[in-house]
Amino acid sequence: CSAGDKSQTVVIGLAADSGCGKSTFMRRLTSVFGGAAEPPKGGNPDSNTLISDTTTVICLDDYHSLDRKGRKEKGVTALDPRANDFDLMYEQVKAIKQGTAVEKPIYNHVTGLLDPPELIKPPKILVIEGLHPMYDPRVRDLLDFSIYLDISNEVKFAWKIQRDMAERGHSLESIKASIEARKPDFEAFIDPQKQHADAVIEVLPTKLIPNDNEGKVLRVRLIMKEGVKYFSPIYLFDEGSTITWIPCGRKLTCSYPGIKFFHGPDTYFGHEVTVVEMDGQFDRLDELIYVESHLSNLSSKFYGEVTQQMLKHSDFPGSNNGTGLFQTIIGLKIRDLYEQILASKVTAPTRAARA
Numbered sequence: 001c002s003a004g005d006k007s008q009t010v011v012i013g014l015a016a017d018s019g020c021g022k023s024t025f026m027r028r029l030t031s032v033f034g035g036a037a038e039p040p041k042g043g044n045p046d047s048n049t050l051i052s053d054t055t056t057v058i059c060l061d062d063y064h065s066l067d068r069k070g071r072k073e074k075g076v077t078a079l080d081p082r083a084n085d086f087d088l089m090y091e092q093v094k095a096i097k098q099g100t101a102v103e104k105p106i107y108n109h110v111t112g113l114l115d116p117p118e119l120i121k122p123p124k125i126l127v128i129e130g131l132h133p134m135y136d137p138r139v140r141d142l143l144d145f146s147i148y149l150d151i152s153n154e155v156k157f158a159w160k161i162q163r164d165m166a167e168r169g170h171s172l173e174s175i176k177a178s179i180e181a182r183k184p185d186f187e188a189f190i191d192p193q194k195q196h197a198d199a200v201i202e203v204l205p206t207k208l209i210p211n212d213n214e215g216k217v218l219r220v221r222l223i224m225k226e227g228v229k230y231f232s233p234i235y236l237f238d239e240g241s242t243i244t245w246i247p248c249g250r251k252l253t254c255s256y257p258g259i260k261f262f263h264g265p266d267t268y269f270g271h272e273v274t275v276v277e278m279d280g281q282f283d284r285l286d287e288l289i290y291v292e293s294h295l296s297n298l299s300s301k302f303y304g305e306v307t308q309q310m311l312k313h314s315d316f317p318g319s320n321n322g323t324g325l326f327q328t329i330i331g332l333k334i335r336d337l338y339e340q341i342l343a344s345k346v347t348a349p350t351r352a353a354r355a
């Protein structure tokens, strides 16, 4: 039989609070894999799933066991584990990983009800994104790689205002109230998952502008765990060194407040990690090649691939700062991880056959 028959699905977990850029991240990721992800054809128009040639992205909201009315009656939020069916999540992710299609429920965000299920066939790469991909230890163990998007409260607030006020017509008071109401459950059930993540993208207010409260300029930290199978951190200039770098000058145009990079080893929840940080934003995206040339171990296929991806999606939120840059880089690292897992499976049975 061909190696393809034997290959199982590689499973990636992406955790974040809602409205924290998961969909944008997914669009960057599937683009690195060479195809736009679309909703399933001919199915429920309210499906939350995205499918491309290689990748299927499922939204874990589909495992809500309580619908909107049920949550209200029981007084629990969608972030509460009691509103979610982790047994079914585990069984279905496990089945897909082993090559079996499943009938996954659909949580309809418009009606707040659970719709009839949709068929999910095993893809090459399955991404489970949502509030709880690393909450249940059984599901966590199925993940080949995990990412946590850690958006600080200040930045979350700025983004939520932008989306819910500008695009959805909510009032400032109602946005404030909904963030406050979510906080206890967020802190109890969502935030602790970051200690399990292989990579964390932390988004903080800038340090380049004293007392900045606008939330436009961001300081973004990519925290990468050491010793993760098939994943090795990127670095700036030289592995293991500690560096602060201001690239602005002859080769990079920067307007106020400029750009500052940092790179160095650190510990995160007791794990050894490498951190690359970017504070500030790019004026000219084509000049990103200058920064890219100083980053190593990017797992790109050719020189300039990061810059090319960033230019291709310059209209996505975060393209001029570290959020877009690090999401793109993590996309390349996941492609590399997938290719390494695939290669290990192709060689393994051959060796066994020879024995």
Ligand code: ADP
Pocket (backbone or CB within 6 Å): 016, 017, 018, 019, 020, 021, 022, 023, 024, 025, 159, 160, 162, 163, 317, 318, 319, 323, 324
């Ligand atoms: P999610 O899928 O987690 O709900 P989205 O990707 O839809 O989040 O993003 C929600 C909103 O947050 C976007 O409409 C945008 O306003 C804002 N946003 C997301 N990512 C960024 C970013 N990197 N920089 C600035 N704003 C962002």
Ligand code: G6P
Pocket (backbone or CB within 6 Å): 018, 061, 068, 071, 077, 078, 079, 107, 109, 112, 131
């Ligand atoms: C979170 C969940 C969604 C849920 C929303 C609002 O964002 O990810 O699945 O729909 O909360 O929940 P509500 O109970 O207000 O409908």
